[in-house]
Amino acid sequence: MDARPPPHAGTLHPLTLLRDEIIGFFEGLGYSAAEGPEVESEWFNFDVLNMGAAHFARAADHTYYVAYPRGQGPDSGKPAERSGLVMRAHTSPVQARAMLHETPPLYKIYIGRTFRPDPLDATHSPVFNQLEGLAVDRGLTMDDLKRTLDRLAEAMFGPRIVTRLRPYQFAYAEPAAEIDVQCKVCHGRSTDCRTCGGEGWLEWGGCGMVHQAVLANCGIDTSVYNAFSFGMGVERTLMLREGLSDLRHIVDGDIRFALSGAGRPVPAVRARGMHELGRALVDLGYVETTSFPFTDPAMADRLGLPHDDPRRRHLTLTDPLPGQGAALRTTLLPGLLETLRRNAERGVLEASILEQGRVFLPPEGLRRAPHVPPGRRPTPQALQRIDASLGAQPWHLAAISTQPDRQNQLIEAAAVALQRLGRQVSLAAARRAPWMDGHCVALSADGTPVGYAGRLIPEILAAYGLPAATCALEIDLDALSILPSPQGQT
DSSP: OOOOOSSSSOOHHHHHHHHHHHHHHHHHHHOOEOOOOOOEEHHTTGGGOOOOOTGGSSSTTTTTEEEEESSSSSSGGGGGOEEEEEESSHHHHHHHHHHHHHHHSSSEEEEEEEOOOOOOOSSSSSSSEEEEEEETTTOOOOOHHHHHHHHHHHHOOOTTTTEEEEHHHHHEEEEEEEEEOOOOOTTTSSSSTTTTTSSSSSEEEEEEEEEEHHHHTOOOTTTTOEEEEEEHHHHHHHHHTTTTTOHHHHHOOOOHTTTTOOOOOOOGOOOTTSSSHHHHHHHHEEEEOOOOOOTTHHHHTTTTTTTGGGGGOOEEEOOOOTTTEEESSSSSSHHHHHHHHHHHHHOSSSOOEEEEEEBOOOOOOOOOOOOSSSSSSSOHHHHOOOOOHHHOOOEEEEEEEOOOOHHHHHHHHHHHHHHHOOOOEEEOOOTTEEEEEEEEEEEEEEEEEEEEEEEEEEHHHHHTTTOOOOEEEEHHHHHTTTTTOOOTTO
């Protein structure tokens, strides 16, 4: 392995560190993690949550609608047609999925990305992370909810910080409230506080008792159980805690922000959401960044993908923002390349970065997400048809380095990380765009191909103004997760 020290210590992104802290807090309260897709059906995003056909959130300027797959076959030139799918506009669909697939009592926590067509500025982003909490049990009240929120506020912002609830209307909660958190700078005792403007409180999120209609849609017996839920932005929480005024520093892949120490120093080994390979790369000096999942439909040509490559077939947004790519990514590499280009413009000329995130692969054929009548729990067959319409959304991990002679180190790190997981690793020369012929290695775990690594083709590097020695790795984490457990492990 290349023994030269990296130009800077590696680190996870402050959002990952904060996510880890929040999940750990709720695990201490007895909550368990939930999971859900980022491309979601309209039924889960709206209908199950009591958001009727006239609800304002259904407008195209509030929600990203997804068209049928484009980029392959005779339909590639036709106008975009809605598929019954959206980029989820909130994390509340995850609470519905939890209630549909598990039996009360339930105490669930989830943090994930959400998507709304808001242009990026100091306080808005088309992609942001939300925290979603759900409790389903006998005899729950707003007092139980308020006590939970106060404990979270104290854990996030310090001793004796509390919340207040202001009555509000949400379609999926009744009664419902907006959550304000007490200003941690002045505690409401200053009329000229620069943080809260003398108000003493800062807007944080929303909450309430889950609406009876939502419980009925999820098959919860409302004569026995009730529920509360709450949600707030993770970026918003980080900004409030660290006194940040510009959201763009958090979401646009600025390596300098990731290295700034924002967030609390949670050791990488404790990061529940980061794969073993990601932690190994952080140890080698790689910096975790984030990127948006939108890309140019012509990106496949720039990457040199063969015409029959499955990565050419993509989902398309019906109404992307001006200047925003209309296609959803099928590989993490374009986002990392763009991140490196922007950081080079900021003066960071040598960098090693990584990202862990979902890619989006359309279902075979045109499968419109089915409509499910509200008012009762859907049949198992209806839920299966909804999930089949979503396509695959596997987790990938990718890394790129512009530092000289890092190719062998990157391959070695991937192999060692897979071996630590108990996998038999094999390497073989391969041909796979956008890697160079003669400089590409296929990685297999227990005989199953899981990824590729090597030097990228000169044309793509020249297009982004990156050095000729730039190397990259991309691993399909879902391909790893479905392998049988290594012998002796459970």
